[in-house]
Amino acid sequence: MSFKQQLNDQFARLGKVLSNGRRLELLEHLAQGERSVDGLARVAGLSVANASQHLRRMQQAGLVVARREGKQVIYAIAADDVVELLDVFRRVGERHLAEVRQMVDAHLHEKDALEPVSAEELVERCRKGLVTLIDVRPEEEYEAGHIPGAMNVTIEDLERRMAELDPEREVIAYCRGPYCTFSFEAVARLREAGFRTRRLEPGFPEWKLAGLPISTEEKAAS
Amino acid sequence: MSFKQQLNDQFARLGKVLSNGRRLELLEHLAQGERSVDGLARVAGLSVANASQHLRRMQQAGLVVARREGKQVIYAIAADDVVELLDVFRRVGERHLAEVRQMVDAHLHEKDALEPVSAEELVERCRKGLVTLIDVRPEEEYEAGHIPGAMNVTIEDLERRMAELDPEREVIAYCRGPYCTFSFEAVARLREAGFRTRRLEPGFPEWKLAGLPISTEEKAAS
DNA sequence: GGCAAATTCAATTGAGTGGTTGAATAACTC
DNA sequence: GAGTTATTCAACCACTCAATTGAATTTGCC
Known part of the structure; x- marks a missing residue:
């Protein structure tokens, strides 16, 4: 496998993180500020174990960082460019995914x-x-x-x-x-x-x- | 399933497209200019059928567009914001994926x-x-x-x-x-x-x- | 119409993913 | 150290995905 292919496979790991709706939701919440695992699980409506799995994966990809604070582990967005990425991502999604446009038009914008x-x-x-x-x-x-x-x-x-x-x-x-x-x-x-x-x-x-x-x-x- | 979850699932479809190294490579080539299916298959080192599958998927997500020209089908990037997305995506990847940094440092930049x-x-x-x-x-x-x-x-x-x-x-x-x-x-x-x-x-x-x-x-x- | 080239479809295989469950670990409290 | 709370780990199942193969479809040309 060529260097170019290996490199693209690495970038693809970032795509994998963004390829799950639950993870996107967690990122959206994290963009508001740091939170504990079970805080995030609660607002996103996930089981704690499930949220933990997603968060760990995002951590491995470097999108979020974790620190321990007493019994709790606090997760946060790793850097501003992650918020920027989320933003571009959403913008492109809204423009190019017909289904998103429909959903948004129907539910949000009167x-x-x-x-x-x-x-x-x-x-x-x-x-x-x-x-x-x-x-x-x-x-x-x-x-x-x-x-x-x-x-x-x-x-x-x-x-x-x-x-x-x-x-x-x-x-x-x-x-x-x-x-x-x-x-x-x-x-x-x-x-x-x-x-x-x-x-x-x-x-x-x-x-x-x-x-x-x-x-x-x-x-x-x- | 809530509206918010459905919406995020739609955005996640975009992530899925970016979650495969071969597709990223095809997008990189397409960013240079439009090309036929087998032209793309050749430069990316893929079988024609495989390239076709990836391209169709990206088309469904609205990232690329296709037009027929005689016997050939020509694919192209759908809009400039897709190139922008790729760019932000790569920037964030380079900053946050430790493996990418290593690979790039080792192979490219002296x-x-x-x-x-x-x-x-x-x-x-x-x-x-x-x-x-x-x-x-x-x-x-x-x-x-x-x-x-x-x-x-x-x-x-x-x-x-x-x-x-x-x-x-x-x-x-x-x-x-x-x-x-x-x-x-x-x-x-x-x-x-x-x-x-x-x-x-x-x-x-x-x-x-x-x-x-x-x-x-x-x-x-x- | 018949043939060749370019592309897509359909079916299959092996690998990876998402979510659940229950157990294991870590840190604090008494 | 026993008990409590917060988090992670490990195993499991159903499901999706990537790539291959061979057949089917579309278009252009004779």
Whole structure:
């Protein structure tokens, strides 16, 4: 077997890691911040043993790193370029896999009724103090890092905490990324309740990757 | 099975396509330009039936497109973002797969003895008329598109045609991309023969992707 | 229509993968 | 050190995949 073939076989190992939906899901969660094995197993709906297997495989491929912290093993994305890869991967997938386009169109976008706000636009509007920014991810992920000035309101809390929002200000919601449904849902519900609302185009990982400021201050401070 | 899981399974299909060394090799060749099934089978060292299977699979995933031309079926990369994906994929692979780093270090780079020239630098030097640019890929790929002003000298022809090169000018060689060995080999041989030589950092696909000018003029014109 | 070339299809084989289960290991607590 | 919790290991089964082989299909040419 030629050198070229051996080399391509090595690269193919990376492809193998990305060739399983469960692993992609785990990577998506890890892109939000580091987590323990059973934390990941819970959010991804997998058995602990199964999640552990997938994580170990990704570790061998160098995409994630693990460290021990007491009884727990904490996994994290190995480097920013992995998030970048995931992003390109998703973009190409969305463009080229007919099935993805169909699924996304059918389930998520009510066409562009929920027209997104770009990162630049958000920065501008925040500066002017025109908007309320909400982070629709679970509390754990919010605490691991969020956009400065965002308040954490999960989907479950949304109805209950709507009263806290100023109806005069536009509400902008963001979540994990372009294929996370939280922000779509939040926007839909807030619209029903009469708010002017839009979703932020990038998710938190894309925001972070772009080098924009992030914050890890406690919930109370927002 | 949740929507999120289904969606990730769809994306995983893309990973599956990239999870095989032979397919990656075919994509690398296709990134040089379109080719027929048996042309691809020959350059990749596969049986025609096997190449056909791989190509059909990549077609189903939307990464390549096929068109009939007489008796032959011509395959081509579906869009530029596929080349971009391949590029990110290789970059991440090189950084994160320890085995790749080892193999590449051992076989290709005699460390940076063959320090590469960037695309910008080449454009600058070409403008000043300081360098001879050679394209070390097979004739077919050269004819499908090359950097303007480059002369096509394959590895096989190199020894024989060295006399055509001006020993006073620096010679810059390029080939298929960062994991193609042709330009390394050409540079090594030319150095032995006493030429000042370097290799171009990007390969032809990367050059094209960057939107830099390309030419398809006949060999005689160079 | 009959023949040849290029490609695809269909069936088969051996190897690898994903998920489950139950046992083994590691670290902390008492 | 016994007990508890978090993680990994090992064995297993059903399933998918890569490559080969030979037949079938499509197209062009006489």
